Amino acid sequence: MDKKLRIGVFGAARGHSMISILLNHPHAELVAVCDKYEPLLMKAKEAAEKAGLSITCYKTFDEFIQHDMDAVVLANYANEHAPYAIRCMKAGMHVLSEVLPCETMAQAVELIEAVEETGMVYAYAENYCYMKHAFEMWQRYQRGDIGEVMYGEGEYIHDCSSIWPRITYGERNHWRNRMHANFYCTHSLGPLLTATGLRPVKVVGFETVPPENMIELGAFRGTGIEIVTLENGAVLKSIHGDLKREPSSINYQLYGQKGMMETGRLEGDKLLNVYIEGNERCKGTWENYDPVNTIAADFASKHSGHAGGDYYATHFFIEKILGNPDGKWSINVYTAVDMGICGILAYRSVLNGNIPIDVPNLRLKEERDKYRNDNACTNPEIAGDDLLPISSFGTPEFPDEVYDKVRQLWLEGKNA
Numbered sequence: 001m002d003k004k005l006r007i008g009v010f011g012a013a014r015g016h017s018m019i020s021i022l023l024n025h026p027h028a029e030l031v032a033v034c035d036k037y038e039p040l041l042m043k044a045k046e047a048a049e050k051a052g053l054s055i056t057c058y059k060t061f062d063e064f065i066q067h068d069m070d071a072v073v074l075a076n077y078a079n080e081h082a083p084y085a086i087r088c089m090k091a092g093m094h095v096l097s098e099v100l101p102c103e104t105m106a107q108a109v110e111l112i113e114a115v116e117e118t119g120m121v122y123a124y125a126e127n128y129c130y131m132k133h134a135f136e137m138w139q140r141y142q143r144g145d146i147g148e149v150m151y152g153e154g155e156y157i158h159d160c161s162s163i164w165p166r167i168t169y170g171e172r173n174h175w176r177n178r179m180h181a182n183f184y185c186t187h188s189l190g191p192l193l194t195a196t197g198l199r200p201v202k203v204v205g206f207e208t209v210p211p212e213n214m215i216e217l218g219a220f221r222g223t224g225i226e227i228v229t230l231e232n233g234a235v236l237k238s239i240h241g242d243l244k245r246e247p248s249s250i251n252y253q254l255y256g257q258k259g260m261m262e263t264g265r266l267e268g269d270k271l272l273n274v275y276i277e278g279n280e281r282c283k284g285t286w287e288n289y290d291p292v293n294t295i296a297a298d299f300a301s302k303h304s305g306h307a308g309g310d311y312y313a314t315h316f317f318i319e320k321i322l323g324n325p326d327g328k329w330s331i332n333v334y335t336a337v338d339m340g341i342c343g344i345l346a347y348r349s350v351l352n353g354n355i356p357i358d359v360p361n362l363r364l365k366e367e368r369d370k371y372r373n374d375n376a377c378t379n380p381e382i383a384g385d386d387l388l389p390i391s392s393f394g395t396p397e398f399p400d401e402v403y404d405k406v407r408q409l410w411l412e413g414k415n416a
């Protein structure tokens, strides 16, 4: 292949991870970066110069999208991906979207239809599916090692209170201050859906009480829990939030008809433990080991963020566009939406006394109309009359001083 894919990155905070990968990828090159915060553009430019490349920087998306590019990485605000993804695909660009795929059910429908209409590649950058332990579980499940799934658990416990100034800048309306408990569900649920390849059909949601140390910083929501039924009747538990636990916990379990797999929970544990039952009832063997990534191992080892997951989301996107075999691991729009809408619908369950809610199969055109105008969310700019409370425990009024204090810490480069 002589010509590299020309890729731009929108949002250069988390997006810097993709920027570094694209500056070194054999099949793609970084050509443009967009962020309204200038210091991040400077950082991107410096990294490009160090790699011997020249990139164009933009402060507005409208200018950025005019750049001559084959594809765009969306690493902008987590609740704004779908509208930008749709604009990029309609302008003839492939899209790699950071988490989450959409803010509302209406956006889920519109996003899927934009992919179908334009024929562009949409890939979901759920890097937790490619973490060494999760990716190995995915591959072993697909090989049939533990048989058909009966139960699973996914856990993303990360107390972000200390880094809150760095990731919200003291902005009252930053998405991290405004999202509901169940929104950010794809780090915990995603790897279970990709591993099993099964579709969710029902969800029941829960929200724990909001943590005090987040309330002090102007964020009000508990930890989100989704109990998801899969199309084969298996049940999954997904939990994600700011509970007390250091280091943070990114753990998965899958129980099948022939055995089970679970990730190591404590520092020093092996990353993965696999039990496979033999021919005799209740007797089997254990394997306890640290999986090693073998795909594009040379390049991947240079970008090992998030337990190796960061490299692969971008790499598989590129390989999918190019029609290469590794592109099969790229997460498509249907699976992305399956993951994301479980959280959106789980919150409805929470607000209605934890009732079970059907998860539609939006691959089917006849299931889409019901949701086409469903804008319910916690964002006043999108929800219109369907504005939801930020938490099932209410929407408190925080005085400006709370956010001013967080902003001051950010300006001073300090943690909370």
Ligand SMILES: NC(=O)c1ccc[n+]([C@@H]2O[C@H](COP(=O)([O-])OP(=O)(O)OC[C@H]3O[C@@H](n4cnc5c(N)ncnc54)[C@H](O)[C@@H]3O)[C@@H](O)[C@H]2O)c1
Pocket: 010, 011, 012, 013, 014, 015, 034, 035, 036, 037, 040, 059, 060, 061, 075, 076, 077, 078, 079, 098, 099, 100, 125, 126, 127, 128, 167, 168, 306
């Ligand atoms: N997969 C992971 O491991 C992981 C980790 C961290 C963040 N994320 C995701 O990355 C995304 C970005 O998160 P973040 O941590 O960088 O924080 P963030 O959401 O605050 O950063 C977004 C960046 O995009 C820029 N931006 C947003 N809208 C813009 C616009 N209209 N014009 C110009 N610039 C704009 C902002 O200036 C900011 O620098 C989110 O979707 C988040 O969920 C993923």
